[in-house]
Amino acid sequence: MYKLYFPQKLMTKAQHNAYIKQMHRYDALMTGRSWWGHLFMNGLWQVDQLQMAAEVLAMIPDDFVGRLLDVPVGTAVFTCDKYKQLAKAQITALDYSEKMLEIAAHRFEAEGVTNVSLVQGDVGTMPFADGEFDYLLTMSGLQAFPDKERALREMHRVLKPGGRLCGCFYVRGEHRVGDWIARHILERKGYYCPPHYTATEAVALLRDLFGERISVHQYHAMLICSVIKDR
Numbered sequence: 001m002y003k004l005y006f007p008q009k010l011m012t013k014a015q016h017n018a019y020i021k022q023m024h025r026y027d028a029l030m031t032g033r034s035w036w037g038h039l040f041m042n043g044l045w046q047v048d049q050l051q052m053a054a055e056v057l058a059m060i061p062d063d064f065v066g067r068l069l070d071v072p073v074g075t076a077v078f079t080c081d082k083y084k085q086l087a088k089a090q091i092t093a094l095d096y097s098e099k100m101l102e103i104a105a106h107r108f109e110a111e112g113v114t115n116v117s118l119v120q121g122d123v124g125t126m127p128f129a130d131g132e133f134d135y136l137l138t139m140s141g142l143q144a145f146p147d148k149e150r151a152l153r154e155m156h157r158v159l160k161p162g163g164r165l166c167g168c169f170y171v172r173g174e175h176r177v178g179d180w181i182a183r184h185i186l187e188r189k190g191y192y193c194p195p196h197y198t199a200t201e202a203v204a205l206l207r208d209l210f211g212e213r214i215s216v217h218q219y220h221a222m223l224i225c226s227v228i229k230d231r
Contacts, residue, residue, distance in 0.1 A: 047178075047219060047220055047221070047222055049078070049140075050078075052168055052219055052222060052224065053078040053079075053139060055217075055224060056137070056139055056166055056167060056168050056224060057078070057079065057082045057137075059164070059166040059226050060082065060086070060135055060137065060166065062085050062086070064086055064088075064089050064135065065088040065089055066089060066090070066133075066134030066135065067089070067090045067091075067092070067132060067133045067134050067135075068086070068089055068090070068091045068092070068133060068134065068135040068136070068137060069091075069092050069093075069094065069128070069132075069133040069135070069136045069137070069158060069159075070091065070092070070093040070094070070137045070138075070139075071093075071094040071095070071123050071126070071136070071137070071138055071141065071155070072094065072095040072096065072097075072100070072123065072138070072141040072144070073093035073094060073095045073100070073101070073104055073118070074095060074100050074104070074139075074140075074141075075100055075103040075104050075107065076093065076103075076104035076107050076108060076116075077107070078139060079093075079137070079139075080104075080107050080108060080111050080113060081111075083108070083113050083115070083116055084111055084112070084113055086115070087115060088115075089115060090115060090117075091115055091116045091117070092116070092117045092119060092128070092133070093116050093117070093118050093119065094118075094119045094120075094121055094123065094126065095118075095119075095120065096120070096121070096122055096123075097120075098120055101118045101120055104118060105118055123141070123145055123151040123154055123155070124145070124147055124150045124151055124154055125154070126154050126157075126158055128158045129158070130157055130158065131157075131158070131159065131160040131161065131163075132158050132160070133158055133159055133160060133163060134159075134160055134163050134164075135163060135164050135165075135166070136155050136158070136159050136163065136164070136165045136166075136167075137166055137167055138155065138165070138166075138167035138169070139167050139168055140168060140169060140170075140222075141167070141169065142167070142169035142170075143169050143170035143182070143186075143192045143193070143196060144191060144192060144193055145193065146193045148196075148197065149205065152205060152206070152209055153209065156209045156210060156229065159229045160229070161229055161230075162228065162229060162230075163228070163229050164226060164227070164228055164229075165206075165210065165225075165226070165227050165229070166225065166226045166227075167224075167225060168219070168222050168223065168224045168225070169202075169222065169223060170182060170192065170196060170221055170222055170223075171196065171197055171198055171199045171201075171202055171218075171221065171222070171223045172196045172197070172198055172221075173198045173199070174198075174199055174218060174220065174221055174223075175220040175221035178220055178221025179221065182196065182221070199216070199218060199223050202223055202225075203216055203223075203225075206225065206227050207227075209231065210227045210228065210229045210230065210231060211227070211228060211229065211230025211231045212230065213227065213228035213230055214226070214227040214228075215227075
């Protein structure tokens, strides 16, 4: 595995500081495995992250052998087991946070995952060729990107014609409690970066960029999507 560092950074300083400060709590929160993580995610947010991750990852065939981009990879807490199954795939995992990548690297090493390349960088200026990837996975990341349309356009650029984007992200206006948490907690903590799309706006942009072969599933405040690049 390798890391590639390059200078341009789109994440805000507040977001960077938030992730560094809360790094040790990240996995426990995201998976809901701690009592307080379970209370926050399953009780207040009303989202089972493990269930949602399983639904998204099931979109990638277990016998997939092409090139896959995971952005943002985070700590790989949701994807490590899946990548163990994709032993013949070429996987590239990008994240802004060096600390996240360090945790992901240790996790992959401990689990014997050797086919993942780790890259530090911004989704808005990815160092990849046009049409380089067959699949693009983006789980719970879009809501953190300051320029969401730019991020989606970059994802479109690096995905090959006929390739598939699959993932999940927060959309506003679907879950009152989720909207309150996003606005008053997650944005203030620096985890989320407004403005956020509504489900209608997100689907319209995905269709405009990628084409009509799109399927979506609303899961409270989260939108789960799969879209084929036809344009």
